[in-house]
Amino acid sequence: xxxxxFWTFWLWVIALPFAGPIKSIYIASxxxxxxxxRFIKFPATISSFKDNWDEFLSKANEKIxxxxxxxxxxxxxxxxxxxxxxxxxxxxxxxxxGIYALLALGLNIAVGFAGLLVLGYIAFYAxxxxxxxxxxxxxxxxxxxxxxxxxxxxxxxxxxxGLPVLRLRGDYLAIVTLGFGEITxxxxxxxxxxxxxxxxxxxxARPSIGSFVFHSPKNYYYLILVFLFIAVFIFNRLxxxxxxxxxxxxKEDERAAKAxxxxxxSLKLLAFAISAAFAGVAGAFFGAKATHVSxxxxxFFESALVLCMVVLGGMGSIPGAILGASCLIIIxxxxxxxxxxxxxxxxxxVMIAMMRFKPEGLLPYKRRNL
Amino acid sequence: xxxxxxxQVSKHFGGIKAIEKLDISINKGEIAGxxxxxxxxxxxxxxxxxxxYPLTHGKxxxxxxxxxxxxxxxxxTLGLAxxxxxxxxxxxxTVLENVMVGRYSRTKCGLWGALIKPKWAREEEDSVKEKxxxxxxxxxxxxxxxxxxxxxPYGCQRKLEIARAIASEPELLLLDEPxxxxxxxxxxxxxxxxxKIRDTGVTVLIIEHHMRMIMEICEKIIALNYGVKIxxxxxxxxxxxQKVIEAYLGRENA
Numbered sequence: 001x002x003x004x005x006f007w008t009f010w011l012w013v014i015a016l017p018f019a020g021p022i023k024s025i026y027i028a029s030x031x032x033x034x035x036x037x038r039f040i041k042f043p044a045t046i047s048s049f050k051d052n053w054d055e056f057l058s059k060a061n062e063k064i065x066x067x068x069x070x071x072x073x074x075x076x077x078x079x080x081x082x083x084x085x086x087x088x089x090x091x092x093x094x095x096x097x098g099i100y101a102l103l104a105l106g107l108n109i110a111v112g113f114a115g116l117l118v119l120g121y122i123a124f125y126a127x128x129x130x131x132x133x134x135x136x137x138x139x140x141x142x143x144x145x146x147x148x149x150x151x152x153x154x155x156x157x158x159x160x161x162g163l164p165v166l167r168l169r170g171d172y173l174a175i176v177t178l179g180f181g182e183i184t185x186x187x188x189x190x191x192x193x194x195x196x197x198x199x200x201x202x203x204x205a206r207p208s209i210g211s212f213v214f215h216s217p218k219n220y221y222y223l224i225l226v227f228l229f230i231a232v233f234i235f236n237r238l239x240x241x242x243x244x245x246x247x248x249x250x251k252e253d254e255r256a257a258k259a260x261x262x263x264x265x266s267l268k269l270l271a272f273a274i275s276a277a278f279a280g281v282a283g284a285f286f287g288a289k290a291t292h293v294s295x296x297x298x299x300f301f302e303s304a305l306v307l308c309m310v311v312l313g314g315m316g317s318i319p320g321a322i323l324g325a326s327c328l329i330i331i332x333x334x335x336x337x338x339x340x341x342x343x344x345x346x347x348x349x350v351m352i353a354m355m356r357f358k359p360e361g362l363l364p365y366k367r368r369n370l
Numbered sequence: 371x372x373x374x375x376x377x378q379v380s381k382h383f384g385g386i387k388a389i390e391k392l393d394i395s396i397n398k399g400e401i402a403g404x405x406x407x408x409x410x411x412x413x414x415x416x417x418x419x420x421x422x423y424p425l426t427h428g429k430x431x432x433x434x435x436x437x438x439x440x441x442x443x444x445x446x447t448l449g450l451a452x453x454x455x456x457x458x459x460x461x462x463x464t465v466l467e468n469v470m471v472g473r474y475s476r477t478k479c480g481l482w483g484a485l486i487k488p489k490w491a492r493e494e495e496d497s498v499k500e501k502x503x504x505x506x507x508x509x510x511x512x513x514x515x516x517x518x519x520x521x522x523p524y525g526c527q528r529k530l531e532i533a534r535a536i537a538s539e540p541e542l543l544l545l546d547e548p549x550x551x552x553x554x555x556x557x558x559x560x561x562x563x564x565x566k567i568r569d570t571g572v573t574v575l576i577i578e579h580h581m582r583m584i585m586e587i588c589e590k591i592i593a594l595n596y597g598v599k600i601x602x603x604x605x606x607x608x609x610x611x612q613k614v615i616e617a618y619l620g621r622e623n624a
Binding site for chain 1: 420421422441442443444446447451452454458459460461462463464466467470471472474475477479480481483484485487494495498499515516518534535538
């Protein structure tokens with residue numbers, strides 16, 4: 001009881017700057033009632049939450065022959081029908097989730113598999129977006145032809161950057177890729193002749209199949225869903241292959257990996273290129289959805305956000321990347337209604353708590369039993 | 371027949387001569403030991419052979435082929451496997467997957483094989499799994515198959531490192547202090563294991579401080595001190611060599 005009161009008060013103080021005194025009382029009292037009813041144990045709020053979560057995960061990992069399949073089918077059905085019940089704004093948010101999930105999956109190949117800390121990942125996203133934008137505006141090339149071209153451009157830049165840079169390790173690699181991200185944005189911002197500078201490129205064609213043009217958020221949702229399925233498929237195949245094992249080996253111990261006959265340089269380059277390709281595709285999709293690209297969409301903040309998604313969800317994990325992306329896109333949107341501009345501050349606190357109490361991520365990747 | 375031959379190999383770190391003009395030859399099918407006090411340059415020598423460090427001078431021949439200008443992964447692919455002094459397992463992979471990584475150089479499934487998974491790639495993956503399982507059984511880790519490598523007890527980690535190394539079907543195996551930190555019964559098991567490996571036709575070169583083990587299994591011993599070879603011969607010859615005794619115990623009346 002006393003403990004509950006203490007923690008409720010603590011929560012009120014924390015919420016105070018974001019929500020004002022009155023709203024904070026509402027929030028704190030909800031928690032108080034919950035704790036009073038023993039839904040939440042306050043003295044060890046987060047650790048008991050962690051225990052419950054771990055238990056939930058271990059249960060979810062147990063495969064119940066038919067029940068498991070049914071849950072899967074229900075899950076897939078629900079993600080297919082969900083946009084029908086949502087309004088335009090919510091669907092838009094879902095499409096953003098999809099784009100970021102694609103980015104998080106891509107970055108996961110570099111960070112989660114090969115252990116390459118890339119801080120300028122958004123540059124490849126920008127390259128993909130501008131590739132499609134320029135091809136669409138100047139040459140009227142349809143979206144679905146441009147997707148592989150965007151991916152190809154991202155791969156080319158990935159290899160050009162990777163060749164000299166992947167010899168570096170850890171922090172140094174992070175710094176150089178961070179620089180690359182900034183260089184890309186600054187070039188886009190200043191190369192007026194090609195990129196139209198800060199104004200960006202307008203009037204990018206929407207994707208179309210035959211006479212059907214994707215126009216509403218709902219359409220885009222299904223399109224990104226298809227992309228995501230393909231991405232998950234590729235990710236999964238890579239993960240459970242000789243390459244996937246070799247990447248993890250490089251991440252864990254490069255010297256030992258070399259002693260196993262693994263050519264670290266070329267495999268890192270491959271991971272980097274595939275990772276860039278994912279971002280290129282996501283970028284093309286982003287350009288097609290927004291019909292407008294400008295350098296301000298490709299700031300360092302975006303790179304950091306995608307990295308947060310990967311880390312929050314759990315490195316090397318598919319559901320983790322998707323959950324991470326969903327959390328980091330949806331939660332700030334929900335906070336927007338309650339906390340306004342200080343939502344990012346709260347968001348930061350949530351991230352810190354997360355790293356303190358569950359550093360391996362929400363849905364860490366569990367090695368399969370072979 | 372010589373499987374490994376070094377000619378005037380030197381490795382200097384700045385002014386420190388870790389290895390100086392070392393001539394060594396290892397015959398096919400033997401178990402050879404490399405001994406010497408701490409800092410004698412034994413591990414540096416292993417790192418030179420396996421391509422971790424570039425040489426300062428000299429040549430290393432493996433099966434009469436020059437390997438001292440190759441990268442570490444190329445040398446490993448030629449059939450020269452090694453373990454490490456401090457255990458270097460892939461800790462977040464399972465025990466079986468660690469050994470499967472060891473099969474890397476003997477398989478060839480690349481990006482397209484992984485994505486499209488044609489029949490040969492599936493068969494290759496199955497055979498990798500099967501062989502990795504067999505190697506685990508060979509070293510006696512069958513029961514730990516699906517454990518994470520980091521959760522294994524110390525002695526088992528050592529064995530796993532050996533399993534991973536022999537999974538690449540090497541002709542020459544370099545073991546860097548395999549018995550470090552093991553208790554007497556584990557050492558006994560290790561001796562059996564190394565002999566078993568040699569009986570499959572693998573040449574073994576061991577760095578070890580555990581003298582009883584070295585004396586028991588090695589057919590030839592090379593002693594180093596300060597990066598220079600001070601003695602070479604059968605265990606009996608080396609253990610009676612005055613220079614070796616001095617290197618370990620110091621000189622009388624010094």
